[in-house]
Amino acid sequence: MPYLQAFDPVESTSKPAHWDECPHRKKTRAGVPPEQPLLPHQEFLEGPFPHTHVPEYRFFSNLNAAQIQAVRQRGTQILAIIPHGGGQGLLKRAKVVASAIESFLRSLAFESNGRKAFNVKVYEPEVKKMDPNNPFGKPHAFFVDLGPNADALRKFLLWQEVFAVNPSLSFSVLPVDTREASWKVCVITGDDIEPNATHAYLVQQRTLLLTELKKRIHDDFKLLWKTAQLVLNSWNVHGTYSELATMFTDTFMLELTTADPRSGAPPAPAFILYAKPLTYDKREAVKWRADFLRVHPRTGAQPLRLGLDIFPVDKGSVDCKVCKADVHRTADCPLANTPGWIGVTPELIGKDDKETAGREAAKEPGAQNPVDAAQDIFRTVVKRKKRTSEPNPSGVTKRGGRTGRGGRGSGGFGAWAK
Numbered sequence: 001m002p003y004l005q006a007f008d009p010v011e012s013t014s015k016p017a018h019w020d021e022c023p024h025r026k027k028t029r030a031g032v033p034p035e036q037p038l039l040p041h042q043e044f045l046e047g048p049f050p051h052t053h054v055p056e057y058r059f060f061s062n063l064n065a066a067q068i069q070a071v072r073q074r075g076t077q078i079l080a081i082i083p084h085g086g087g088q089g090l091l092k093r094a095k096v097v098a099s100a101i102e103s104f105l106r107s108l109a110f111e112s113n114g115r116k117a118f119n120v121k122v123y124e125p126e127v128k129k130m131d132p133n134n135p136f137g138k139p140h141a142f143f144v145d146l147g148p149n150a151d152a153l154r155k156f157l158l159w160q161e162v163f164a165v166n167p168s169l170s171f172s173v174l175p176v177d178t179r180e181a182s183w184k185v186c187v188i189t190g191d192d193i194e195p196n197a198t199h200a201y202l203v204q205q206r207t208l209l210l211t212e213l214k215k216r217i218h219d220d221f222k223l224l225w226k227t228a229q230l231v232l233n234s235w236n237v238h239g240t241y242s243e244l245a246t247m248f249t250d251t252f253m254l255e256l257t258t259a260d261p262r263s264g265a266p267p268a269p270a271f272i273l274y275a276k277p278l279t280y281d282k283r284e285a286v287k288w289r290a291d292f293l294r295v296h297p298r299t300g301a302q303p304l305r306l307g308l309d310i311f312p313v314d315k316g317s318v319d320c321k322v323c324k325a326d327v328h329r330t331a332d333c334p335l336a337n338t339p340g341w342i343g344v345t346p347e348l349i350g351k352d353d354k355e356t357a358g359r360e361a362a363k364e365p366g367a368q369n370p371v372d373a374a375q376d377i378f379r380t381v382v383k384r385k386k387r388t389s390e391p392n393p394s395g396v397t398k399r400g401g402r403t404g405r406g407g408r409g410s411g412g413f414g415a416w417a418k
């Protein structure tokens, strides 16, 4: 029997400690639904989708300090908007993007707001340093100022989170003040992680790797002491050094996925190590991680070993150019792989697995001037916007009725990144 997540003991009998708190496992539209916007409004796919976890420092990285300060001063009336497939390349068309998002948000009217929409304003990121070779580089987020009394809109946006309207209007809305680091610790690769191995083999291999990883802390007194200190300081628990370190290693979880080898080789099976974060302090976290992974200045992280089998650490990357999650590859994006998805896809941004050197080269000169094509799509979207003057009293939703990836043939939207 091949590996089946449903039969994995970590899903039932031997869940890691605090696993239910892991933000990478959460879904959108969780909990009691808040007040819904009145109909009609621009259609979007409802979901639920996997939640994307982005810590505050990632919103602010490569951003002008004055803008960071201004965003912080506004507090909770500001939300982050992550255009799918965005990054520095998209910023060439930032004004069009901001205006399309703004029009969409102004189409959402609420009963409690006198059946009107809120007068929101979307701001583009002010980049600190541009890198022409990194079209998907940070900053990734735009910011929306909802105004002072827009609680209904704020609650709805955060609950829905993902808005896939069409391939040129597809984004996530996230709170800015997320002071919890990612649970991802590292990516473990190796020829011996066999996707076609049996379920039992993979579960056993994972158990052995987890034991090795835990031993790194429990066998190294300095690291054990440091880990215990961090647990004591940030988890509000007590115990001996050894007990505190165990509380931390009990949250370890290895999830099977695929990674892009840094060598440029094709994607390969990998494990992501998750653990409950020890600290939100970036400097402390980096220092702890370097000690744990035994990072050498020249050779990087020390590989794991099971007998003669070697498992390189940090030699594969797992991040998504579509939704900006750091726990899956672009081609595996669960948003874009949702049945009926109508937003930005890996194909549209040229990051699906079919990418080859030849295809890239062919795209490079921009046969159709794709950036202009992208801009045209945005213009169309802006023109098509509808103000909600006559909400549909029947409450019957029209949402979710569209299927297929309508924008595929729309002139190389991949485009955004060029």
Ligand SMILES: [Zn+2]
Binding pocket: 320, 321, 322, 323, 324, 325, 328, 329, 330, 332, 333, 334, 335
């Ligand atoms: Zn994704």
